[in-house]
Amino acid sequence: MAATLRNVTTYDLKLAAPLAAGFVVFFVTPLVILLALSFQTDPQGGHFGLTQYVNFLGDSFSLGVLGSTLWLGVKVTALTLLLGYPVAWLHQRSPGWAKGVIMLLVLLPLLTSVVVRTFAWVVILGRQGIVNASLLGLGLIDTPLKLLYTEGGVVMALAQVQMPLMVLPLITALSRIDPNLADASSVLGAGHWRTFRKVILPLSLPGIIAGCLLTYAAAITAFITQSLIGGGQMLFMPMYIYQQASTLQNWPFAAAISVIFLVAVLVVVSIFNVLGRLSRGYTNA
Amino acid sequence: MVGASQSSQSAQRGQTLLLDGITQRYGNTLAVDDVTLDIKGGELVALLGPSGCGKTTLLRIIAGFMAQTKGHVIVGGEAIDGLPPNRRSVGIVFQNYALFPHMTVAENVAYGLDARGVDGATQRSEAQRMLDLVKLGHLGDRMPRQLSGGQQQRVALARALAVNPSILLLDEPFAALDKNLRLDMQIEVKRIQRLSGITTILVTHDQEEALSMADRVAVLSQGRLEQFSPPTEIYDAPDSLFVNTFVGSANLLGGVLLDADRSGGTVQLDAGGTIETRAPKGEVRPGGRVTVCLRPEHLRVDPAADGADTLNGVVEMGLPLGATVVHEVRVADGSAVKVSEPRIDRAALFAPGTPVRLAPVAPRLASVFAAA
Numbered sequence: 001m002a003a004t005l006r007n008v009t010t011y012d013l014k015l016a017a018p019l020a021a022g023f024v025v026f027f028v029t030p031l032v033i034l035l036a037l038s039f040q041t042d043p044q045g046g047h048f049g050l051t052q053y054v055n056f057l058g059d060s061f062s063l064g065v066l067g068s069t070l071w072l073g074v075k076v077t078a079l080t081l082l083l084g085y086p087v088a089w090l091h092q093r094s095p096g097w098a099k100g101v102i103m104l105l106v107l108l109p110l111l112t113s114v115v116v117r118t119f120a121w122v123v124i125l126g127r128q129g130i131v132n133a134s135l136l137g138l139g140l141i142d143t144p145l146k147l148l149y150t151e152g153g154v155v156m157a158l159a160q161v162q163m164p165l166m167v168l169p170l171i172t173a174l175s176r177i178d179p180n181l182a183d184a185s186s187v188l189g190a191g192h193w194r195t196f197r198k199v200i201l202p203l204s205l206p207g208i209i210a211g212c213l214l215t216y217a218a219a220i221t222a223f224i225t226q227s228l229i230g231g232g233q234m235l236f237m238p239m240y241i242y243q244q245a246s247t248l249q250n251w252p253f254a255a256a257i258s259v260i261f262l263v264a265v266l267v268v269v270s271i272f273n274v275l276g277r278l279s280r281g282y283t284n285a
Numbered sequence: 286m287v288g289a290s291q292s293s294q295s296a297q298r299g300q301t302l303l304l305d306g307i308t309q310r311y312g313n314t315l316a317v318d319d320v321t322l323d324i325k326g327g328e329l330v331a332l333l334g335p336s337g338c339g340k341t342t343l344l345r346i347i348a349g350f351m352a353q354t355k356g357h358v359i360v361g362g363e364a365i366d367g368l369p370p371n372r373r374s375v376g377i378v379f380q381n382y383a384l385f386p387h388m389t390v391a392e393n394v395a396y397g398l399d400a401r402g403v404d405g406a407t408q409r410s411e412a413q414r415m416l417d418l419v420k421l422g423h424l425g426d427r428m429p430r431q432l433s434g435g436q437q438q439r440v441a442l443a444r445a446l447a448v449n450p451s452i453l454l455l456d457e458p459f460a461a462l463d464k465n466l467r468l469d470m471q472i473e474v475k476r477i478q479r480l481s482g483i484t485t486i487l488v489t490h491d492q493e494e495a496l497s498m499a500d501r502v503a504v505l506s507q508g509r510l511e512q513f514s515p516p517t518e519i520y521d522a523p524d525s526l527f528v529n530t531f532v533g534s535a536n537l538l539g540g541v542l543l544d545a546d547r548s549g550g551t552v553q554l555d556a557g558g559t560i561e562t563r564a565p566k567g568e569v570r571p572g573g574r575v576t577v578c579l580r581p582e583h584l585r586v587d588p589a590a591d592g593a594d595t596l597n598g599v600v601e602m603g604l605p606l607g608a609t610v611v612h613e614v615r616v617a618d619g620s621a622v623k624v625s626e627p628r629i630d631r632a633a634l635f636a637p638g639t640p641v642r643l644a645p646v647a648p649r650l651a652s653v654f655a656a657a
Contacts, residue, residue, distance in 0.1 A: 160379055180383035186370040188397035188448060196469050198396075272545050 021150035038255035040220060062240075062257070069220050069237040070264060072154065077212050079159040080166040084211065086155040087163075088170035106167045111146035114161060121157040122148060125229070149231035152229045157229045162218045173207020174200070209276040220265065237261045299484040300361040300451035302347070309342050309508075316342045317353070319509040324486075324501075326361075329478055331487045331499035335531070338535030339508040340488045344454050347486065349373045360451050371400070376445030376483075380457040382437045384429040390440050391416065391425035399450035415443040418477060435460065437467045446481060453478070453485040457645065459494060471498055488491065492532045504528045524566060526576060526654040535578040536622045539656065544571045549649045556616040558596040561648040567655035574656035575647050581625035585651040587610050589640040590641035596643040600635040610634055614641060 041051040056062045091102045109117055124130045125147035133143040147153050177200065185195040223238040230236065235259070245254035302324040309317040317339040324330050332340040346353045349370035357364050365373050384393050394412040403411070407447055418441035438458060445453060456475070459467045475498055477487050489495050495502045496516040503649045504511040504519060504527070512524040523529035531535070540552040542565060550562045552575055562577060569575055589597060598616035605628070612624045612635060622643060635641055645651065 178381065178383060180379045180381060181385060183348070183350055183370070183384075184377065184379060184383040184444075185400075187373070187375055187395070188444070189371050189400035190396075191371055191400075194400060199385055 021201065034258060037252055038259050039253040040255075043250050043252055052253050053260070055253065056256055056260055065235050065237060065240050066261065066264060068234075069261075070268065071159075072151070072226075072236060073216045073220035073268070075151075075155045076158040076162065077166075077216045079155060080162055080215045080219075083159060083214060084163055084166035084170055084210075088167050088174055088207075091167075091171050092174040098209075102145045103171075106164050106171075109161065110164050114224050115228075117161050118157060118228045120228055121153070121160070125153050125157075144201065147234055149208045151230070151234060154226060154234065157225050158219045158222055161222065161225055162215045165214040165218055169207045169210035169214065170204065171207075173204040173210075177203045203232075206276065209272055213272045213276075216268065216272070217265065292570040298483050299325070301326045301359075301454055301495055302484055303357075303359040304343070304347070305357040305359060307343065307346060307358070308354050309339070309346065309351070310354045313654075315508045316319040317346070319356070319490050320503075320505070320510045321356075322503055322510070322513060324484060326484055327482045328500045329475070329485045329487060329498060330584075330623065331489055331502045332505060333489055333492060333495040333506035333532070335490060338505040339599035340490075340505050341456065342508075343505075344377075344456055344488050347452065348375050348377055348454060350371065356403065368643070374448070375454060376448065376452070376453045377456060377512050378438065378445050378458045378462055378552060382429075382441040384440055386429055386497065388429075389425065390421065390427050390429065390432070393429065393440055394425075394444045394447050395436065396444065400449065402476075403622075411447060412443075416440075416449045418446070419443045419473075423492050426473035434462055435470055438462070438470060439473070442477065446477070446483070451484065453483045454466055455485065455487045457489055458487070459491070461490075461592070465492075474498070498531070504531065506531070522577070523652055524559045526578065526657070529578040529654070530569045533580060534623065535585075536620075538579065538616075538622070540575055540577050542569055542571050542573050542575045545569075545653075550653055552651075554596060556596055556598070556618040556620065558594055560596070560645060561649055562651040562653045563649050565655070567634045569653075569655040576656050578654070579622070579645070580650070581611065581623040583645055583647075584622070584624045584643050585626055585646050586614065586624050586635060587642045587644055589642050593642070598639055598641060598643060600639045600641055602637055604633045605634055614643060616643070 008195075038050045038052055039050070041047045041049045046084065087102065087106065091099055091106075094102060122129075126132070127144045127146075127148070129147070131147060132141075135141045136144065181199050181203070182195050185199050186192075218238070221238055223242065226236045227239050230239075241254050241257050241261070242248045244257060299573070302322075303322075304320060305320040307317055307320045308315065320339070320343065322330070332343060334340050342351070345351050347358055349365070349368060352366070357366055359365070360374075384390075385396065391409070391412045394415050395408040398408045413422060413425065416425055421436060421439050421443070424432065424436065429440065432440065441458075452576055455474070459470055461472055471494060487495070487498060496519065499516060501513060501515050502519050503513045506527045510520060512528045514522075514524075519528060519591055520533055523531060523532065526537075528534050538554050538556055540560075542553040543551040543553055543559065545551070545565050547564055550565050551559055552562055553559050554577065560579075562579060565575060586600070598614040601613045601615050601621065603613075604611045608628060609625050610628055610633075612626075614622045614624060616622055624643060
């Protein structure tokens with residue numbers, strides 16, 4: 001028994017070797033270089049020390065950028081969950097052909113470039129965009145609303161762009177729930193809302209957590225959408241890093257920001273993971 | 286039937302259930318075709334049939350998961366057609382039990398009480414009482430996945446009964462259990478059903494389960510009700526060829542009806558010999574083609590008598606099965622006939638190739654149906 005298990009394990013590791021090699025060369029190595037770079041005190045080389053970190057953590061502007069980026073992720077994730085759950089629920093409750101249509105609509109954004117999708121939002125949200133044109137045409141407003149280059153616009157666009165990352169895990173989680181459970185609940189006297197709250201929601205928690213994790217990680221690092229919709233007035237971490245590295249050529253500081261951003265994201269991810277572990281008890285039916 | 290004290294209790298608690306002309310149509314197919322069942326309070330009725338016969342559809346209609354195309358579901362004299370499942374006062378035990386995996390056993394049992402707004406203390410004491418009833422009083426704090434299949438089923442039963450429903454529906458509840466456990470649980474469910482006196486519908490494709498547990502059995506085929514009778518009547522006096530062959534095993538022999546009246550008939554068998562049968566079912570007159578159904582235990586194997594016009598054949602195989610001896614005999618028209626005899630009065634096992642004569646153990650056991 002033990003021998004069989006060990007054989008299976010070595011077999012599995014061999015299969016993973018190419019990926020592991022790629023990981024070491026293209027991920028671990030750059031990360032180590034990045035880490036080393038972040039401890040340089042000076043862009044021209046010089047000594048090693050904590051100067052860059054002290055600079056970042058002592059600077060309220062930098063901390064503000066970090067805070068607003070992490071908070072942006074929270075808002076996008078919350079909106080995506082709010083809009084995505086009903087879609088996943090609808091998918092679960094639909095007959096076969098409708099399931100296919102919904103799945104196609106969910107996946108469609110993934111088949112187009114994120115640049116194209118983001119420009120679509122520019123068209124929608126702009127001064128002469130679809131939203132403003134409609135509202136003006138209906139006489140509901142006199143002057144165009146400022147939608148583009150606002151945080152609300154960024155949240156909205158990011159929520160749409162990242163929607164598949166939320167909906168797909170939710171669909172998986174909901175489809176794992178035995179349909180008899182909802183029937184059992186209703187026969188026992190529970191209405192739709194109670195069945196959802198007491199049975200469906202707790203049992204879909206693993207999907208919610210997976211979806212939130214993916215959406216959050218994607219939203220805070222979404223360089224293109226953040227920059228194009230946010231414009232120049234709003235600065236988030238990816239753009240901040242880009243400016244430091246590319247425009248100001250301050251590689252050690254850019255590296256330090258990257259490491260801090262990475263750690264901050266890891267902290268958030270760990271919180272999600274703890275929640276996930278707490279909810280895992282629900283999944284093993 | 287039930288003992289006197291128990292039946293009076295049943296009369297108190299069990300609600301009558303009338304399925305009145307239920308029809309369910311999916312597109313062009315009739316899943317249930319005008320089924321009427323009048324079920325007494327406290328009765329345990331089995332819906333028996335092969336898969337696709339409409340028994341599960343009927344169950345879902347009673348529970349309110351789907352609305353029937355035509356007909357009415359009437360509980361205790363009141364039509365409940367318009368009510369959603371959560372207001373029907375029906376309990377269900379699902380085939381896979383459908384216990385809430387994220388709740389403890391006690392929380393599962395208390396779920397229905399909680400939905401009805403019963404206070405916490407009463408919920409706990411009622412859940413405990415129900416768990417004691419199914420002999421799981423000590424496992425209230427466990428999670429469902431920590432229980433065996435039989436224990437999960439008891440929890441499902443306790444959960445269904447905790448809300449004191451008018452009707453209990455059991456959807457193939459024993460199918461997932463292994464054979465020994467299944468018999469234990471059948472006895473257990475029957476005990477609890479008697480004790481609570483609740484009107485119960487058992488959906489099953491297992492004829493032994495239906496015959497052993499039910500007060501009356503409704504045999505369904507392709508959406509139609511074939512027969513609704515007590516188990517012994519289903520077995521001894523089937524109304525149709527389908528019931529005769531679906532319940533128990535039967536040898537089918539072709540023949541011509543010689544004469545018939547209300548009490549019985551006589552058939553000339555194609556394979557040789559005449560046989561006295563029960564009164565024929567269906568449209569058939571003397572001279573018409575019929576199918577005779579003989580159960581294996583209706584016949585006995587005798588040594589062949591030369592030249593007589595009897596049901597003669599050749600032994601193909603003889604199997605001593607402990608309490609019984611089973612012979613398979615090839616008769617003159619080519620069909621194989623199974624004969625099962627108790628070993629008590631004859632130890633004789635005929636060797637393959639032996640010419641034999643088959644004789645009914647008593648007159649008028651065989652059923653006769655108009656040939657299809």
